[in-house]
Amino acid sequence: MSITERILFLKQFRENFQLTGSVTPSSRFLAKAIISEFVKHQKPSVILEVGPGTGVFTRELAINMKPGDTLYVCEINPVFADNISQFIQTHPDFKSVRGQIKIINKPLQELNDMAAFDYIISSLPMNNFDVKLVLDIHSYFRTNLKPEGTLSYFEYIGVRRVRSYLGKKEERMKLRELDKVLRDFVKKNEYKHEWVPFNILPAHVRHLRFNKTN
Numbered sequence: 001m002s003i004t005e006r007i008l009f010l011k012q013f014r015e016n017f018q019l020t021g022s023v024t025p026s027s028r029f030l031a032k033a034i035i036s037e038f039v040k041h042q043k044p045s046v047i048l049e050v051g052p053g054t055g056v057f058t059r060e061l062a063i064n065m066k067p068g069d070t071l072y073v074c075e076i077n078p079v080f081a082d083n084i085s086q087f088i089q090t091h092p093d094f095k096s097v098r099g100q101i102k103i104i105n106k107p108l109q110e111l112n113d114m115a116a117f118d119y120i121i122s123s124l125p126m127n128n129f130d131v132k133l134v135l136d137i138h139s140y141f142r143t144n145l146k147p148e149g150t151l152s153y154f155e156y157i158g159v160r161r162v163r164s165y166l167g168k169k170e171e172r173m174k175l176r177e178l179d180k181v182l183r184d185f186v187k188k189n190e191y192k193h194e195w196v197p198f199n200i201l202p203a204h205v206r207h208l209r210f211n212k213t214n
């Protein structure tokens with residue numbers, strides 16, 4: 001990861017703390033863990049990456065894409081969206097798959113339903129969102145992931161719990177309610193879990209699959 005990427009990330013964190021959710025891009029250890037289900041794919045797949053930031057996961061996805069795969073990259077922040085477009089056009093790791101990647105500069109919650117994804121890789125900083133938005137995002141994931149598809153995402157270990165005891169009362173109440181929603185989501189749908197200690201901050205990587213009953 002280059003110094004330029006780190007500086008860009010830090011600047012976006014300072015300007016858009018709520019949306020960026022982290023001071024620095026994720027490590028390659030976290031990138032490898034989050035794409036660990038995707039790398040097993042055998043047939044042409046449609047992938048949605050939400051929140052690429054400076055593209056640490058996008059690059060690992062590109063390295064593991066095969067002919068016939070299509071990757072949609074959804075990024076709310078126009079600075080990150082422009083940066084990732086440039087990255088894809090210029091970095092050699094994207095050379096053979098450039099034509100298979102589409103950048104969408106919009107929030108996830110404004111995407112049309114496609115019901116077509118084999119994999120969704122999400123970096124959304126859910127702890128910074130209100131409960132209604134998180135429920136809307138879960139609903140988008142459920143509607144748009146194929147029944148046999150996989151949703152992979154990460155969350156920093158212990159951060160929600162710590163924050164739910166600090167700060168203003170309203171924020172603490174929100175985080176406690178959010179904690180219930182997110183735990184319930186994991187309990188019902190998670191089929192694989194990994195810990196990634198080598199990251200700022202250490203993280204859980206979660207892999208989920210929905211069945212028709214929830």
Ligand SMILES: C[S@@+](CC[C@H](N)C(=O)[O-])C[C@H]1O[C@@H](n2cnc3c(N)ncnc32)[C@H](O)[C@@H]1O
Pocket residue numbers: 019020021022024025026050051052053054055056057074075076077080106107108109123124125
């Ligand atoms: C924690 S950063 C992760 C960046 C990168 N994947 C990484 O791990 O280094 C969260 C990313 O989600 C993006 N984001 C936040 N809310 C979003 C939304 N509603 N739709 C799409 N992207 C969003 C932010 O702009 C940022 O790029």
